[in-house]
Amino acid sequence: MAKNLTKRSDDYSKWYNELVVKADLAENSGVRGCMVIKPYGFAIWEKMQAGLDKMFKETGHENAYFPLFIPKSYLSKEASHVEGFAKECAVVTHYRLKNSEDGKGIVVDPDAKLEEELIVRPTSETIIWDTYRKWIQSYRDLPLLINQWANVVRWEMRTRLFLRTAEFLWQEGHTAHATEDEAIAEAKQMMNVYAEFSEEHMAVPVIKGTKTETERFAGALETYCIEALMQDGKALQAGTSHFLGQNFAKAFDVKFATKEGNKEYVWATSWGVSTRLMGALIMTHSDDNGLVLPPKLAPIQVVIVPIYKGLEQLQMISDKINPLVAALREKGISVKYDDRDTQKPGFKFNEYELKGVPVRIAVGQRDLDNGTYEVARRDTLEKEVVPATEIVSKVEFLMEDIQRTIYQKAVEYRSAHITEVQTYDEFKSILEEKGGFISAHWDGSNETEERIKNETKATIRCIPIDAKLEEGRCMVSGKPSSRRVLFAKAY
Amino acid sequence: MAKNLTKRSDDYSKWYNELVVKADLAENSGVRGCMVIKPYGFAIWEKMQAGLDKMFKETGHENAYFPLFIPKSYLSKEASHVEGFAKECAVVTHYRLKNSEDGKGIVVDPDAKLEEELIVRPTSETIIWDTYRKWIQSYRDLPLLINQWANVVRWEMRTRLFLRTAEFLWQEGHTAHATEDEAIAEAKQMMNVYAEFSEEHMAVPVIKGTKTETERFAGALETYCIEALMQDGKALQAGTSHFLGQNFAKAFDVKFATKEGNKEYVWATSWGVSTRLMGALIMTHSDDNGLVLPPKLAPIQVVIVPIYKGLEQLQMISDKINPLVAALREKGISVKYDDRDTQKPGFKFNEYELKGVPVRIAVGQRDLDNGTYEVARRDTLEKEVVPATEIVSKVEFLMEDIQRTIYQKAVEYRSAHITEVQTYDEFKSILEEKGGFISAHWDGSNETEERIKNETKATIRCIPIDAKLEEGRCMVSGKPSSRRVLFAKAY
Secondary structure (H helix, E strand, O other): OOOOOOOOOOOHHHHHHHHHHOOOEEEOOOOOOOOEEEEEHHHHHHHHHHHHHHHHHHHEEOOOOOOEEEHHHHOOOOOHHHHOOOEEEEEEEEEEEEEOOOOOOOEEEEEEEEEEEEEEOOOOOOHHHHHHHHHHOOOOOOOOOEEEEEEEEEEOOOOOOOOOOOEEEEEEEEEOOOHHHHHHHHHHHHHHHHHHHHOOOOOOOOOEEEEHHOOOOOOOOOOEEEEEEEOOEEEEEEEEEEEEEEEHHOOOOOEEEEOOOEEEOOOOEEEEEEEEHHHHHHHHOOOOOOOOHHHHHOOEEEEEEEEEOOHHHHHHHHHHHHHHHHHHHOOOOOOOOOOOOOHHHHHHHHHHHHHHOEEEEEEEHHHHHOOEEEEEOOOOEEEEEEEEHHHHHHHHHHHHHHHHHHHHHHHHHHHHHEEEOHHHHHHHHHHHOOOOOEEEEOOOOOOEEEHHHHHOEEEEEEEEEEOOOEEOOOOOOEEEEEOOOEEEEEO | OOOOOOOOOOOHHHHHHHHHOOOOOOEEEOOOOOOEHHHHHHHHHHHHHHHHHHHHHOOOEEOOOOEEEEHHHHHHOOOOHHHHHEEEEEEEEEEEEEEEEOOOOOEOOOOEEEEEEEEOOOOOOOHHHHHHHOOOEEHHHEEEEEEEEEEEEEEOOOOEEOOOOEEEEEEEEEEEEEEEHHHHHHHHHHHHHHHHHHOOOOOOOEEEOOOHHOOOOOOOOEEEEEEEOOOOOOOEEEEEEEEEEEEEHHHHHOEEOOOOOOOOOOEEEEEEEOOOHHHHHHHHHHHHHHHHOHHHHHOOEEEEEEEOOHHHHHHHHHHHHHHHHHHHHHHOOOOOOOOOOOOOOOEEEEEEEEOOOOOOEEEHHHHHHHOEEEEEEOOOOOOEEEEEEHHHHHHHHHHHHHHHHHHHHHHHHOOOOOOEEOHHHHHHHHHHHOOEEEEOOOOHHHHHHHHHHHHHHOOEEEEEEEEEEOOOEOOOOOOEEEEEEEOOOOO
């Protein structure tokens, strides 16, 4: 297949939009802002889900499911939450359609108006905490460690596949604890789980940190986050974990009896990652030839393409390939043997390059004669001839080496794109000319943060967890600052 | 814990409602008709999903995800579909809320009215076939074998946990084929997959058949189904698979180029099972003591309860139990060792009985002295003392034996509750006095079917696939009939 993919250097944004569609990951639907996740894209998301779900369960969490709809009044119960979330959302006002009087279509039945409107969940804190009131009576019921895999809807005006869609898929963890310390430890733990998943499964390096007050989740006392850096120098928030204090417990009156018999409000966290991770995955590794996928998340890890003339030769090749397919599957490697006779090898090579299959094995008459395979790795595009006796161990090596190599490449890109600046002028010129994270002193005020955002479109991505104490002066106001924060333009 | 569970013989319906809540499976939420699936219930559903998903993939299907919302106009495109589905549903009319003028709450922003209303999907044929038009051009694109795991909403007036809820979770397969025969074979295959899952994983015997015209899915030419029988003698439709002909292809203009270069409409199927399966599972096996779960779907397969006085004795028991837990897990058996000191053994016994844990192992001082365990199986409530050397193999045996035993028990119950009748009077008296499936001759007319339904509330559950040809006369009209069909009152 011909790729006709825009080059990243020509138009990064266009490259991304084209790649998502051409690699069969997702496409826009007939419903404004809602995407269709195609089978190949969904297979990657399923692997992400499986990896995360295992980590959630290993840290003691259980899955449950809460209603799609939230009564409008619930949203008003936590004051800052409603400000942040209740505005742009899908509102259900009626529960019935009827045939139109002209008989040509259907219309909303005005008699079927809901007494109270229902909101399609933009996030589920309110409906979940309304439920937790019934589940939590005593310290014996705590901690309550629950996760939900669900769809949510936020009526975004400008949407982009995976990065910002009206409906998206995510998981949301909602936990309840007896003490403040335990809730904070949980929120930090989940940030660490997200970071580990991102780095070890997605091969996407991230910086762990906390958000500034203005960037915090609506209703949180602290938001922990992981921030990744895309190849165009823009940051992407890949996951957040919130310490919610007692805000939701108070709003929904969730108290527990302590061991001593007192009644206290419980402490809460929530945390989530979404199909946005797909955007981070695509933009971190892919190149002008198409997707580059880490072996751990690739739906097809190895593709085998026969190069043949005539069915007799194909049969000879297949006789050799079938045991290889079995041997690789035995090792837990997912293999596709593409013996379609409707497409030429060149078409297939392009297709699997575009789809980011980590390893391609080609085999033709010469390989049969020599007892070899031609092995190509997607990340570096390097090819080599491998003896048949070594092919399984070679593929096993490549599964690990590609995972490591693309992670290392992303780490190096990021290291080269974290720039320390002293002055606001320097900040502005780096932002325009180089991009990436900019490490700078900031006076801690909302005003300065707001001014920088208005003037440059850069935001404070996070206050890194491991930032060292360093006396300095805010690059804008000159006021004292005790440590640097990371700025960037962001998705 | 005290169970206080209503007896089945006193009030089957009340027994079910109480059991679902007391066994921590699900509960009603603050949103009319929408349930909360609690962690224990969701863990069972996850096992069902995993089992089904594996079977779908083994039969060549891939997962994808389509939008939650369906534009109102899409529903009108397939005439019989809109009649069956478009009426009782959640309608999104606005996309924004705003602060009310009195500042005390939020109201729907009248300026944010959608040009076209969006329907929360009651099923996804229309949005999916609108997408398939873009995906299918040539015979090379067929068959298209796609499944989606999703939530759907149907505005039911009378709801019951799992059995009938406004929002429920399900999977919906939607396939496209080049020929009629292939589509029919697919629809039958999925009925068989559902039957196999139901019998082998859920231990719920089912009858395979086709629906009558009036009971068919809106838009289908044939509906294949599996029908189970509950302990109160009522039937439950556990899964359906539809041959849709070319109806949706025509409604959404989905044509493909054949090998010969002609343009033809594609042939379609759709098939689904939902969280309703949880209802079938609960009602098939459970008893007056609580849930009875098949080992293959039990979140906890074995619970171990120590019986001790003082921490020293607990420690001795734990030293013996920990290696047993490891040995059972090694065999792939999920084990919980409940050493909570906040509850007495009797409380724990009741709790795990209520929750249907298949095997309970108790161990006290005497067992330590004798090198034995007390093993209780949930299905028969039988207890026996097992030597330590045999405990692992005993548990392995019980995993298989309980699965087999409860299936066999359900088969026997069903066999005893399929009654052949010759006359309508006999039919009515069996229906009232005994219940179950009634096998009778029917003249094939909608009128007779409707009359029976109105007069007795019994419906034709299916025309069994394996019904033998048998000359007879309709029990109501006396007209000729060539085979018996199965009637029952149903959930």
